[in-house]
Amino acid sequence: MLKALFGDLPRVSSHRGWPRVVVEAATWRGIGEALREGKLDLLGEWGDQGAVHCALYELATQQAITASIDASTGKAPSLAVFHAPALRLERAIEDLFGIDMVGLPDHRPWLDHGRWPLRTPLAQAPSAVTRSAGQSERYHFLEAEGPSLHQIPVGPVHAGIIEPGHFRFTASGEMVVRLEERLGYTHKGIERLLYDKTIDEGARIVARVSGDSTVAYSFAYARALEAALGFHPPPRALGLRAIMAELERIANHLGDIGAICNDAAFSMMHAECGILREDTLRASAAAFGHRLMMDRIVPGGVATDLTPVGQEMLLALTKGLRRQFPELIELYDNTASLQDRTVGTGVVSAALAAEFAAPGYVGRASGRSFDARVSLPYTPYDTLPIEMAARTEGDVDARVWVRIQEIERSIAWLEATLAALPRGPIHSTIVATPDTTAEGSALVEGFRGDVFVYVRISPAGRLERCHLRDPSWFTWPLLESAIEGNIVADFPLCNKSFNCSYSGQDL
Amino acid sequence: MRKRLFRNLLNSPVTEPVVEGANEILETTGTELRGAISRTLGRSLAIREVDAGSCNGCELEIHALGNAFYDVERFGIRFVASPRHADALLVTGPVTHNMREALERTYAATPAPKWVIAVGDCSSGCGVFADSYACVGAVSKVIPVDLVVRGCPPTPLDLLQGLLWLLNRSATEVRHPVATGP
Numbered sequence: 001m002l003k004a005l006f007g008d009l010p011r012v013s014s015h016r017g018w019p020r021v022v023v024e025a026a027t028w029r030g031i032g033e034a035l036r037e038g039k040l041d042l043l044g045e046w047g048d049q050g051a052v053h054c055a056l057y058e059l060a061t062q063q064a065i066t067a068s069i070d071a072s073t074g075k076a077p078s079l080a081v082f083h084a085p086a087l088r089l090e091r092a093i094e095d096l097f098g099i100d101m102v103g104l105p106d107h108r109p110w111l112d113h114g115r116w117p118l119r120t121p122l123a124q125a126p127s128a129v130t131r132s133a134g135q136s137e138r139y140h141f142l143e144a145e146g147p148s149l150h151q152i153p154v155g156p157v158h159a160g161i162i163e164p165g166h167f168r169f170t171a172s173g174e175m176v177v178r179l180e181e182r183l184g185y186t187h188k189g190i191e192r193l194l195y196d197k198t199i200d201e202g203a204r205i206v207a208r209v210s211g212d213s214t215v216a217y218s219f220a221y222a223r224a225l226e227a228a229l230g231f232h233p234p235p236r237a238l239g240l241r242a243i244m245a246e247l248e249r250i251a252n253h254l255g256d257i258g259a260i261c262n263d264a265a266f267s268m269m270h271a272e273c274g275i276l277r278e279d280t281l282r283a284s285a286a287a288f289g290h291r292l293m294m295d296r297i298v299p300g301g302v303a304t305d306l307t308p309v310g311q312e313m314l315l316a317l318t319k320g321l322r323r324q325f326p327e328l329i330e331l332y333d334n335t336a337s338l339q340d341r342t343v344g345t346g347v348v349s350a351a352l353a354a355e356f357a358a359p360g361y362v363g364r365a366s367g368r369s370f371d372a373r374v375s376l377p378y379t380p381y382d383t384l385p386i387e388m389a390a391r392t393e394g395d396v397d398a399r400v401w402v403r404i405q406e407i408e409r410s411i412a413w414l415e416a417t418l419a420a421l422p423r424g425p426i427h428s429t430i431v432a433t434p435d436t437t438a439e440g441s442a443l444v445e446g447f448r449g450d451v452f453v454y455v456r457i458s459p460a461g462r463l464e465r466c467h468l469r470d471p472s473w474f475t476w477p478l479l480e481s482a483i484e485g486n487i488v489a490d491f492p493l494c495n496k497s498f499n500c501s502y503s504g505q506d507l
Numbered sequence: 508m509r510k511r512l513f514r515n516l517l518n519s520p521v522t523e524p525v526v527e528g529a530n531e532i533l534e535t536t537g538t539e540l541r542g543a544i545s546r547t548l549g550r551s552l553a554i555r556e557v558d559a560g561s562c563n564g565c566e567l568e569i570h571a572l573g574n575a576f577y578d579v580e581r582f583g584i585r586f587v588a589s590p591r592h593a594d595a596l597l598v599t600g601p602v603t604h605n606m607r608e609a610l611e612r613t614y615a616a617t618p619a620p621k622w623v624i625a626v627g628d629c630s631s632g633c634g635v636f637a638d639s640y641a642c643v644g645a646v647s648k649v650i651p652v653d654l655v656v657r658g659c660p661p662t663p664l665d666l667l668q669g670l671l672w673l674l675n676r677s678a679t680e681v682r683h684p685v686a687t688g689p
Contacts, residue, residue, distance in 0.1 A: 116641055157557055157558075160588070161569050185606050187605055192641075208659075211563040211565070211566070281571070335508065
């Protein structure tokens with residue numbers, strides 16, 4: 001399919017790593033049709049000054065490509081008209097760049113709540129807002145009407161210690177008929193902040209896109225930059241990066257498995273998983289100097305070396321997890337009252353998971369076989385492969401089992417990698433002054449799914465454009481579908497089993 | 508499950524004592540604040556957490572306060588689901604424009620007397636998002652702040668020490684669960 005669509009087109013020479021091509025409207029339409037027919041997966045779609053880009057993946061050939069279309073007239077044809085997963089991405093492009101996505105079925109603002117001091121902040125010339133400050137515009141939720149329906153508005157401030165967002169439930173008695181999400185509350189203007197930053201300044205911001213995935217974001221950013229500049233960090237640094245990524249995965253999965261059980265009122269699992277999560281964070285802090293390992297992956301390598309003592313701490317951690325985690329799995333598996341809540345709840349169909357190219361455990365619990373570590377392997381996963389987790393049921397239980405499998409495999413992988421960790425330097429300085437503009441893209445498997453990063457660096461070594469696409473862009477809409485027909489009381493359970501990022505999506 | 512429960516009963520708890528100290532991460536608006544909450548409320552403090560635009564790093568560490576190691580409830584500190592049940596707000600993030608009204612309304616819904624603790628570098632206006640068009644800035648630009656706990660993110664121990672300092676309580680005054688058997 002990629003060949004048929006882009007066969008003769010010249011690659012953009014400044015883009016390294018996978019190819020980027022500039023296409024005309026006809027080919028862009030062809031992309032939309034291929035997406036609709038399920039021949040391609042959409043990895044991301046983002047705006048630029050005078051252009052719109054999309055990243056595509058073809059499962060059959062395991063290849064990725066970026067396609068760009070001109071938008072210098074202030075208009076670009078919509079992909080969402082063919083392919084629903086592009087909808088929110090294109091609404092965000094309209095908000096941030098003011099590019100009119102022609103044909104877009106839904107023009108409601110997505111990130112712009114009408115509260116910023118300016119409009120289209122990422123466009124070349126953002127426009128000032130004339131209305132008085134603090135006055136917001138009314139948001140029209142999609143309608144669901146019927147004699148016995150009622151609405152339940154939730155948020156943006158939620159009951160737990162979690163991020164803000166608004167959920168509008170329409171329920172018939174106890175059953176959810178429709179859920180509509182409204183996000184954007186934590187929009188921090190990250191992509192505009194990244195304009196014209198040095199690569200090191202950029203790294204600190206990127207590490208704070210989503211705190212629970214700080215390693216994954218820094219990893220993806222560093223890889224995209226290094227691809228752009230044709231730079232290869234030392235082998236030890238690459239090993240250490242992946243070790244941190246697996247620690248982050250284990251810690252988050254442990255926390256979430258406990259929290260899912262807690263939402264089914266089984267607090268014992270929550271307490272036990274909480275202990276293992278804390279053990280993991282403490283070992284991470286001992287090994288790398290920060291509990292979440294923030295700012296530890298930097299362009300050019302890593303910032304902290306693993307000492308022999310740190311290595312011992314990590315091996316002690318994996319040993320402890322090997323001893324204690326199987327008991328918890330057994331506890332989960334043998335508690336009928338817990339299974340009663342998780343089995344058959346919040347089902348995502350295989351068809352929807354495929355259509356939305358559902359990232360991470362959401363996709364892998366619904367039969368989608370994609371894991372960036374396996375499907376588009378990067379060092380060190382190319383030489384030290386990790387097995388992909390897989391389930392097909394698509395319910396809360398399946399998402400728990402995928403996470404359980406991933407923890408087990410990450411533990412084994414960590415042990416093997418620690419034993420084979422090359423010696424040598426952990427960082428070499430990047431010369432960030434390319435002769436011409438340099439671009440690169442990278443896809444890194446975070447705990448929640450693939451994080452996509454695109455960067456373009458000016459000859460002066462500054463970030464011209466850096467786009468960060470959280471996996472949650474594609475899982476949030478699936479949550480709306482998963483909760484349909486379930487009872488309101490099961491929403492926390494479903495929501496936690498997805499654990500989508502607000503901050504990563506809102507940017 | 509039974510086996511595990513019995514074993515947990517026999518093992519000593521993993522909960523750790525907390526010692527006072529390392530207060531350089533704390534920043535207050537006045538010394539009279541210290542102990543004021545205890546004098547007013549006695550031994551309990553109900554907290555409503557508000558994420559006003561953080562990256563969720565702070566939330567992860569606030570969450571950790573509830574785990575078995577830190578077990579914040581042994582100090583009478585409890586996280587509640589509504590601002591109407593709260594004595595204090597724990598606010599994180601650089602306060603985005605999109606969250607400003609929600610924060611103001613949460614503050615208004617909290618009954619007086621009330622205190623506000625800003626958590627993390629972003630909440631005191633010195634995080635990486637400070638210059639953005641989308642952020643208002645420090646929490647104190649929107650609602651009055653009584654205590655700032657710095658860090659990116661602050662560790663659970665930092666947070667716990669901040670809270671205990673605020674309550675003018677040290678761990679020695681607080682009965683440790685090990686010592687309080689029936």
